[in-house]
Amino acid sequence: MNPKPLLLCFEDELETAARIARATELDLATIARHRFPDGEIKLRLPAVLPERLVILRTLSNPNEKLIELLLLAQTARLQGARHLTLVAPYLAYMRQDMAFHPGEAISQRIIGRFLADLFDALVTVDPHLHRVATLQEAVPVANAVVLSGASLLSDLIATRRQQPLLLGPDEESAQWVALAAARHGFDTGVCRKVRHGDQAVEVTLPTVAVSGRQVVLLDDVVSTGHTVARAARLLLAAGAVSVDVAVTHALFVGDALPVIRQAGVGEVWSTDSIKHPSNAVSIVPGLAQALLAQIPAAT
Numbered sequence: 001m002n003p004k005p006l007l008l009c010f011e012d013e014l015e016t017a018a019r020i021a022r023a024t025e026l027d028l029a030t031i032a033r034h035r036f037p038d039g040e041i042k043l044r045l046p047a048v049l050p051e052r053l054v055i056l057r058t059l060s061n062p063n064e065k066l067i068e069l070l071l072l073a074q075t076a077r078l079q080g081a082r083h084l085t086l087v088a089p090y091l092a093y094m095r096q097d098m099a100f101h102p103g104e105a106i107s108q109r110i111i112g113r114f115l116a117d118l119f120d121a122l123v124t125v126d127p128h129l130h131r132v133a134t135l136q137e138a139v140p141v142a143n144a145v146v147l148s149g150a151s152l153l154s155d156l157i158a159t160r161r162q163q164p165l166l167l168g169p170d171e172e173s174a175q176w177v178a179l180a181a182a183r184h185g186f187d188t189g190v191c192r193k194v195r196h197g198d199q200a201v202e203v204t205l206p207t208v209a210v211s212g213r214q215v216v217l218l219d220d221v222v223s224t225g226h227t228v229a230r231a232a233r234l235l236l237a238a239g240a241v242s243v244d245v246a247v248t249h250a251l252f253v254g255d256a257l258p259v260i261r262q263a264g265v266g267e268v269w270s271t272d273s274i275k276h277p278s279n280a281v282s283i284v285p286g287l288a289q290a291l292l293a294q295i296p297a298a299t
C-alpha cells in the first residue's frame, strides 16, 4: 500500500487543512461540493485517489456534514481507497450517551457506529465521553486517537492569570480540569449541574473558597453558553475577582457570547477545533503529530 495518504478537505476548512498538510508533508486536495436548490448535496472527489486518505471534517453543525461523509467515504472506496482516516477535531453527537427518557435515541452509539462503518481510523479532540471510558466504545473504529485541548489551554491560562482557580462547571468536566490543573498545579473544583432544558441549567458551586480568586471555568464545549454563564454569576456573587472561560470546542450558538459577557465573564479562550474569534491555541500541531504516527502503522 502506498504509505503516503492524500489529505482531503472541504473549502471551508482549507486553511486548517493547509496547515496540517504543511506539518505532515501530505498532499492536499479539496472536495468540490454543490448544494442543489432543494437541499441535496453533490460531491466531487479528485478523479484519481491513493489507497490511503485522510479526511478533515470538524463536526460542528453536523447533520449535513454526516451526509457528506457518507457520500465521500463510499465514493472514495469505489475509486479504490482502502484506508480512510477521519480527522474530526470536534466530534458531534457524543453528549446523548443514554436514553434519558423512554424511547430516546442513544445518538452517541448510533452516530458512532455510522462513522465506524465508514472509516478505519478516527482522530479527534476531547470527545464528550462521560458514561463510556474509551472513544472506541462510542465509535468502534479499528484505530481511535484522542487528543486533548486541556493542556494547551492550561499553558495559556498559566501565562494569563496568577494562581488561578480552575473550575469545571459540571461533573463531566472533571476529567479536563484534572488534566489541565496537573500541568501547572492549579487549585481546582467542580460544580454540580442539573439541566432542565436547552437554556435552563441549575449550577451548584463546589465548597472550595472562591472569594478573592481569579477563576477560570474550563469545559469541553460551550454551546448556548448558559452553563458557564450560570456558574460565572454564582462565582462573582460569591466574591471571585474575575471569571474567564477556557473551552476546547467553541460552538457558541446564537447569542452565547453576549449571554456569557452579560454574566460577567472576562476573557474567553478556545482551541481552533472549531473556527471562532475566541480561538487562542491551536490543535493543528497535535493533529499533525497524530497523523504522522499513523502513517507507518498502516503501510
Ligand code: R5P
Pocket (backbone or CB within 6 Å): 095, 128, 169, 170, 172, 173, 198, 201, 219, 220, 221, 222, 223, 224, 225, 226, 227, 228
Ligand atoms: C455538557 O455536559 C458539556 O460539557 C457542556 O457543559 C454543555 O454542552 C454546555 O452547554 P451550554 O453551553 O448550552 O450550556
